[in-house]
Amino acid sequence: MQDLGIRVLFMGNNFMRLLGGLWVTIQLSLISILLSVIFGILLGIVMTLKNPVTKCITRIYLEFIRIMPQLVLLFLVYFGATKAFGINLSGETSAVIVFTLWGTAEMGDLVRGALISIPKHQYESGAALGMENAQIYRYIIIPQTLRRLIPLSINLATRMIKTTSLIVMIGVVEVLKVGQQIIEANRYTVPDSALWIYVTIFFLYFLVCWPFSVLAGKLEKKWKN
């Protein structure tokens, strides 16, 4: 009976364990997001350079990361690194590496897009007022770039949080894994615990991601011009 299934959440410290798993998810996501933002801004600036070499390299990097399913990248780093270089990476480290590689590529493309979307006239109007380059960037270009960039990068962050669920496949004990363990452990006592656990995980993800989505939408509307 389904109304019995919910029991499983309150047995022992199951719910706290789920939250603990969620915390792992959040931590790994936040570290990856933070690194992606830093490297992505640098990558985005490099991508706007007119140098054919950097153009080609960044293009290949972006395409490669985009074509590869994240799961393949995870396996590649987690198992491949051990095989190829004899380094033993933990699942957590592999996860951060892969999500940073991916996030950097996506973030870089967003930054590039935001930068090139500022018309040349904005730079020239600033220059015509006698502004120095640094002032043009500080007062005119960067504020406009951020207005375009922030909602998009929040959306990227929620995508990254959701996608971290894949790391269950390389043995990281995050929220999904904890859920599976609970289901396993109660297979006979609470046979339909799976539904309840997954519904709970669904809500946990929702609670983490939803505020970001709302915020992104709000900012986007506010800054539209």
Next chain:
Amino acid sequence: MKETEKLLEIRHLHKDYGEGTILEDVSLDIHKGEVVVLIGPSGCGKSTFLRCINGLEPIQSGEIFLDGENIIANKTKWSEVRQKIGMVFQSYDLFPHMTVLDNILLGPTKVQRRDKKEATAEAEKLLERVGLLDRKDAYPRQLSGGQKQRVAIVRALIMKPEIMLFDEVTAALDPEMVREVLDVMLELAKSGSTMMIVTHEMQFARAVADKIVFLDGGEIVETGAPEDFFNSPKTERASRFLHTFTFDQVK
């Protein structure tokens, strides 16, 4: 034109973009208080000429003197020179993330480091003069094209430039908004501003100019007082150009 001091002296300016020559041996003097109107067919280099004067385009040879000082020198601090040369472009290029007032205050407060209160008071006075004081807290997207151009003029004026350059500031406007912008420029001319104006509005050119400069194929073909130039152009090319603005009677 009475003999006043030369504000801007352009000597043998030569400009090319790698392939063809855009401006060839262009020389021109602008005196204090003078209004020079630059006309010529599309693509003849009018915009390029204005952009060379405030250093938005590098030039290949020639000299430009502002107040007797050569500004085509390696040590030229363009940020200082440009404060003396106001420029308004064809496309309304206000900063979209700032209100009208903030657009206007950016130059005086950040570049000239003037007191914000004083600058605000002056901004409001100028806005009043162009009839837009009630729009000072609006964002550019909430303004019509003509209003944006008037704000752009104020944004340049508040820097107290010695000369203003206008590059076809009404060309992108709907016809009914052209007048309000031209009126502002006429008023500036009357109050003694030094200006260099590129325009396709011949009636306006005639009314506002002290001197007409006709540019064609990258060189100055003819210079003259507006009455002489429009009534009896000296060169064949100028009269052909002026002819494109009149229509022969069909019947």
